[in-house]
Amino acid sequence: MIRGATRGSPYAAEPxxxxxxxxxxxxxxxxxxxxxxxxxxxDRVITLxxxxxxxxxxxxxxxxxxxxxxxxxxxxxxTTLLVRRAKSSWDNIxxxxxxxxxxxxxxxxxRGTYARYVVELVLRFFAGDADAALFTLVDxxxxxxxEADDPQRxxxxxEQHLLILxxxxxxxxxxxxxxxxxxxxxxxxxxxxxxxxxxVAPERGGALCPDCFVARQGExxxxxxxxxxxxxxxxxxxxxxxxxxxxxFPAQTAAELTHVMARYISYHLERRPVVLRALRGNRQIRxxxxxx
Amino acid sequence: xxxxxxxxxxxxxxxxxxELPGIGPKTAxxxxxxxxxxxSELALxxxxxxxxxxxxxxxxxxxxxxxxxxxxxxCADPARDHGLICVVEEPLALLxxxxxxxxxxxxxxxxxxxxxxxxxxxxxxRVKELEARLRAGDVHEVLLATNPTSEGDYxxxxxxxxxxxxxxxxxxxxxxxxxxxDLEYADAATLTRALEARQEL
Numbered sequence: 070m071i072r073g074a075t076r077g078s079p080y081a082a083e084p085x086x087x088x089x090x091x092x093x094x095x096x097x098x099x100x101x102x103x104x105x106x107x108x109x110x111x112d113r114v115i116t117l118x119x120x121x122x123x124x125x126x127x128x129x130x131x132x133x134x135x136x137x138x139x140x141x142x143x144x145x146x147x148t149t150l151l152v153r154r155a156k157s158s159w160d161n162i163x164x165x166x167x168x169x170x171x172x173x174x175x176x177x178x179x180r181g182t183y184a185r186y187v188v189e190l191v192l193r194f195f196a197g198d199a200d201a202a203l204f205t206l207v208d209x210x211x212x213x214x215x216e217a218d219d220p221q222r223x224x225x226x227x228e229q230h231l232l233i234l235x236x237x238x239x240x241x242x243x244x245x246x247x248x249x250x251x252x253x254x255x256x257x258x259x260x261x262x263x264x265x266x267x268x269v270a271p272e273r274g275g276a277l278c279p280d281c282f283v284a285r286q287g288e289x290x291x292x293x294x295x296x297x298x299x300x301x302x303x304x305x306x307x308x309x310x311x312x313x314x315x316x317x318f319p320a321q322t323a324a325e326l327t328h329v330m331a332r333y334i335s336y337h338l339e340r341r342p343v344v345l346r347a348l349r350g351n352r353q354i355r356x357x358x359x360x361x
Numbered sequence: 362x363x364x365x366x367x368x369x370x371x372x373x374x375x376x377x378x379x380e381l382p383g384i385g386p387k388t389a390x391x392x393x394x395x396x397x398x399x400x401s402e403l404a405l406x407x408x409x410x411x412x413x414x415x416x417x418x419x420x421x422x423x424x425x426x427x428x429x430x431x432x433x434x435x436c437a438d439p440a441r442d443h444g445l446i447c448v449v450e451e452p453l454a455l456l457x458x459x460x461x462x463x464x465x466x467x468x469x470x471x472x473x474x475x476x477x478x479x480x481x482x483x484x485x486x487r488v489k490e491l492e493a494r495l496r497a498g499d500v501h502e503v504l505l506a507t508n509p510t511s512e513g514d515y516x517x518x519x520x521x522x523x524x525x526x527x528x529x530x531x532x533x534x535x536x537x538x539x540x541x542x543d544l545e546y547a548d549a550a551t552l553t554r555a556l557e558a559r560q561e562l
Contacts, residue, residue, distance in 0.1 A: 104478060105511075106479075109382070109383060110382075110383055134539050135539045135541065135542055137542075137546040139510075139548075140547070140548025140549070140550050140551050141548050143510065143511045143550065144511035144512075145511070167548060167549065167550075170548070170549050170550045172550055172553070175511055175514040175515065175518075175550075176514055176517075176518055177518060178515065178518035178519050178521075178522050181514075181515045181518060182477065185477055185478050188478060189477075189478055192478075343477060343480060344477040344478060346477065346482060347475065347477040347482055347483070347519075
């Protein structure tokens with residue numbers, strides 16, 4: 070039960086806390102640690118994503134080296150908590166037991182950065198509300214990020230599915246342009262031997278057929294989209310990760326997808342996500358994958 | 362804390378003190394009145410110490426520790442191993458390491474850890490300066506002593522990719538069970554590390 074978790078908290082992020090509040094002084098909650106910030110002498114405020122919402126909880130003394138809780142509250146951990154209700158501030162974490170630690174995201178710079186990007190999109194797209202579908206998506210994505218051989222493909226898949234949950238599902242299957250006041254709606258079936266490029270228009274929420282792309286070139290934010298990138302976007306959006314896991318992005322398509330999705334997401338967030346800058350600054354470093 | 366019964370000088374002190382971390386208005390008033398009633402010399406000594414703190418401290422131009430003289434006494438000490446650099450997040454971590462009296466190399470203070478979610482990137486830390494030290498000098502080992510937290514590990518992972526080409530040897534502080542703790546409370550991550558680093562007897 071999570072209800073009432075942040076009652077009275079100055080940072081309460083959600084309105085559901087007083088719906089049928091359980092009066093118990095202690096309650097149990099399971100979630101994923103999204104974010105942490107230092108508080109006071111040795112405490113941290115933990116942002117937890119649960120299937121019912123996002124909560125902030127206070128973990129006392131976790132910065133001390135002998136804290137029993139510290140290791141169970143690392144970033145991206147899936148953890149079960151026993152929480153003590155507090156009257157006037159954040160509820161206190163009294164016990165913590167991590168069920169999944171995700172060490173692979175802690176010690177790998179590229180995967181760690183992508184995991185932070187996963188969190189950034191959740192924080193930006195969702196004010197504090199969350200449901201089981203979002204929880205499952207984030208949990209699955211973090212697990213895949215830790216294990217998959219190509220973390221970038223995991224991220225591209227995650228973006229498609231997060232946009233659906235956030236209500237910004239891109240239309241990759243039919244042309245979203247208007248021609249002479251009527252929606253074009255031409256079905257998009259990209260083939261590798263297509264010679265004309267498709268387009269993408271974030272403000273219209275999807276892809277453009279080659280004819281509409283030519284007609285709209287030079288106006289608005291329409292950008293070019295190769296047939297290969299479009300078919301990848303369709304596959305990523307329609308399928309679960311297992312179905313796309315075996316396929317590999319050609320390097321050029323990977324770069325194009327990165328660019329297209331960054332524009333699409335920035336448009337709908339009305340700001341650029343910042344986390345992936347950490348990878349960009351690393352271009353010149355030998356041995357790094359130059360993905361973003 | 363504005364009250365006509367309290368002189369402005371005292372009110373100002375209370376307000377200033379309560380800006381300090383961990384000090385609320387009540388503690389601030391108590392401290393202010395203690396200084397007021399106590400021997401006047403204490404308040405003056407405190408004022409003097411604060412003045413010196415602001416006037417005389419700066420960053421060491423080599424390791425970026427806080428110091429009164431540049432380079433700092435550690436960097437200026439010829440008895441230390443200048444080819445061994447220990448990288449820490451904050452000056453307080455350096456103090457803890459010095460307290461062990463077991464480390465005889467020099468330091469580099471990053472002044473924070475990487476946290477792109479909070480907008481802190483490599484260029485906001487003293488990473489460039491560390492890289493310059495490695496390029497310039499005869500460094501045979503870099504010991505990464507960032508905190509054993511998600512943020513510290515992430516910073517270390519970044520430093521490894523960035524410093525690999527320059528450092529002959531990159532090491533990390535060992536990790537395992539704290540002295541005086543109970544095994545049953547250890548988390549899986551710590552126990553895994555402790556198992557990996559078990560020692561031959």
